[in-house]
Amino acid sequence: LYTRTTDVYPAIKERADFANANKGDLFVSIHVNAGPPVKHSKFAGYRKETYYTGKGKSRKKRTRTVPRYTTYFTPNPSRGTETYIWAADRTAAKGDYVSERLSEVVDEGAEYTPDLNDPTFKAQSLLWTKKYFTKSLLLANLVEEEFVKEGRESRGVKQRNEKGIWVLQATAMPSILVETGFISHKPDEEYLNSKKGQEAIAENVLNAIKRYRAATEGK
Template identity: 50%
Template structure:
């Protein structure tokens, strides 16, 4: 079945960058020091397939252009990449190990912001219409009791049309996965604000009600920042003439890497 690959091109990504410049500059003077840019899929995992490209190739091209623009605009800002080539992140053996590496890399790097770039695919829409009945004959019973049975079987015509889905959408971690995000905040000691790499203090105990409440405040603050930035991204897409599908969450299944990183 043919699938339509919805592309976020580097050209339109630059529109986002120009619109975010003031926001990033303001934050970088305060607490935004490290951005982790994650090009989705890669290597053995091509992601969605289009007629001329794969999600892994497109997301990598966009990630590298986006990172380069950030580096040129904000020389003091550290931009890290989960991958720079067509390989699974961390050269891992499968997708699950690759995703765990992405989250671990972002957390251990002390990232202040995690940006994952993907391209969705939309399968062709399948249609059917009733074209009549066909008479089917069969026999039941044995010997003298054998008899003929006929029945009408409906017949349908099937065809597909291209999926009209298009545009952009920005996902943030799901509030339904709040416990996972709190756990990521706990594991990301530097972002939690309690320790540095030379500290001899122990990590806060998540079983302590007071410490868990504090980690929850951090997670809620990250959610607000994620929502604010995602909304700004989609508004910039609209301003550049693109169709926005809005800011979204996956509250039932979640997006694992988003709730596994201890940062917005």
């Protein structure tokens, strides 16, 4: 299932809600990365600067020589792929969505509504959350392995602790976010815009999912 098939931009929450509502087994988000221009300062000689000392009648005008710098920017050199899994400090948030989905599963075959605060239910939810983390890490590593096989530069599997990534922590299933390259890096941009590059990226991700499925079936 796709969260979108046209050039629209559904809200981040809508994407996670869509995945949860359809009880997905896996959530894969495909992204393109970008790095900000790199700022540089260069010594450009000296200049005279006027300043004052003292107050009232004692106030005096003075001058001094200070260095002068010019600022310029160059393209960000960052390149390659990286795949994200949800951050360690977002495990509690992930657990909340896992608990919600688990309660729906239990409720479908039971005559009662499970207590989300019940210690046994909480323990079961925690086990599923850990299981999803392990599976997410496995898939992320497989994706990066496939990119490396293709000759791409891999920046590895990462977590973003300072902000988190909503679609990863708000989906009750194993989930990854794949950064397929940097549009701010010319060779990466050309690869991402080419038919060959797009087909290779799709095949790399597909192969990783096939390997993931083979490794996790029945587990």
